[in-house]
Amino acid sequence: MRFAEITGHEDLKKVLVSMAESGRVPHAMLFYENEGCGALALALAFVQYLDCTGRHDGDSCGECPSCRKISRLIHPDLNFVYPTATAIKSDSQTRSASDLSLGLWRELVLSNPYFLENGLYRTLGIEKKSGTIAVSEAKSILEKMSYSAVEDGYKTFIVWLPEKMNAEAGNRLLKMVEEPPEKTLFIFITHAPEKVLQTIFSRCQSLRIPPQPKEDVARALVKLGTDGRTAEVYAGISGGSIGKALAAISGQEEEAEFMRLFSDLTAAALSKDLMAALDVGERIAALDSREKQKAFCNFAGDCVRKIFMLQQNMPQIAWLSPEERGFFTDTAKRAGQGFCRKALGYLDKAAALIDRNVNAKIVFCDLVNRMFLSV
Template sequence: MSDDALPESDRIDGAPHPRETTRIFGQDAAQAGFLEAFNADRLHHGWLLTGPKGVGKATLAWKIAQFLLATPKDDGGGLFGDAPQITETLDIDPEHPVARRIQAGSEPGLFSVKRPYDEKTKKLKSQITVDEVRKLKNFFALSAADGGRRVVIVDSADEMNVSAANALLKLLEEPPADTTILLISHQPSRLLPTIRSRCRELRLSALNSDDMATALTQADVGTEQSAAMAELSAGSVGEAIRLSQSDGMRIYADIVNLFSELPQLNRPRALALADSVVGRGAEERYDLLLNLIDLFLIRIARTGATGQPPIVEAAPGETQLLVRLSPTPHKTRAWAEVAAEITSRSRHGKSVNLDPAALVLDTVWKIQQTAQG
């Protein structure tokens, strides 16, 4: 398999790679925060881009990298003590040589650290290994002669094993000259405190419905279900794309349909749902189904706690079902408790390789028991 055909851990199937995304939506505050530091000549060597998955952290990292590499180091000063020019945007002409090299994957001043492809298993490794971080030594040695800026993107820092994290920490403690390290993190609490303390944080938030719709159109996955998709993805473009590519909206509709008669349960439908996650190639559907069941339970509990169903109905008949299943505070607590229990049981079942169909059926029976009170 050629390098071009290898899967990339930092790309969502069916969507453009972050380096190919031309615009970022809903993250003006994060962009302004970086530009403020740049214009004030307080550019930190380490930046931690945090926030939920799929809200544009990787896109912003690549945008910052392109901006830095295309901007000369002495660009901020003027002749004879003139006031430095204020830069108001990270946008770079797509025809700029740096932009074209980044698109081609040939920019010598940029290095991306991510989970590697394992030739033995023919799969992506589950972690970023120390060998990937050690490759930076050659990168810094080869790029030193250029004399310009250098940028490293780590996507995601959460996926580093202990050895890789410690190796990166040494770089953050003694960073090479003119180097900016951009760490993408979905769960910064999982990182070493010493890594977090050596980075300046840029916090990205979930997108609102308008920004979501525009971003999905840019990713070429806009559908007539975009409002419902945005609702289930909680403002995450990446998650919305996964739902689109994995038939997630139909799976969620199947979940709502299965539980529509609770406390009665249609056993043939339950068995069919369990059978749908069995067999080779069903792993992604299995994970998605469990995640969507978790989300369904959260939406039941939230409806009871607030006294209001979600503004957007994510599947036909969902609103009526949520209101009926959680009519009292007592019932709301029961749903919240079972949601936490099922999430824990699902994680354990997956970790010990429990039969997927058995785990799904066990989850379904538990939900029925809760509905029966």
């Protein structure tokens, strides 16, 4: 990634460039930010600049062999450590959990370097667990440091969220962070500097990555493909975080998609159109991850609860927005009294089967068929 690809943060880019030009690059740096404000993007642009053989106009060239490898995150001397679940076991002394899920990490960073912490857990399929950086990660860093750099430039370790590192891992790393071999660079990126082990924190030169002005967030969103009006709205409520704005936009899109599926399903069931209901089942099964399929089950469960509250004459606790009132009131009138209780059971069961890796097509065709029969 080149500095030019990052919207805003012009002052910070200058600081980083002058650090590199003066040859006074600290061996351990700590970037701290509110999540989604661009610290990882800046770290990657900085590393690319440091190793670039064709720097010009305060930026890396983007074309030399080193730039090409760093921009695709495949440079042999660029290493990443990030929180994972303890369930992901390292398979040997040399491959830590971060190494094992490197493919997923790369895909995530390349598609959106502003991702949030729960975006990583979602990608790794550990959404419900809390990630940690275990001692095996520290061992793996030490091992990698014992080899000399494959190429001529820096050997870099980007540690994302060092606040998730346990004390044992931190202590193992300490000496290396204190006195690393020549041309080694640690960049720690934290969302909670007060939780980073004090011994690590005190050895780093820290750099605050501030929230971005609304205009910069909006410009970045447009560059990433959001239309101008949506970008403006979400830039205004993002707290200066491109990552939070992107997550809110995709959450809204996901919710709209789930709502379409749920309303198509109830419409098919109420009009006794089995083929249309089965078609919805296939669309649910085609949602692009098991996490998303389960999220649909939760979403549909909430919808069914709203219908139930309306049927019980308790609209005040159905929490309906003005836009959804018409749909839910109509469905509550037309669905039978026993529908909600049965539907909730079916949805819970479908989510549990998906969790156990049962074929999604079978699960959701069965689900829509049962919903069809019980409405």
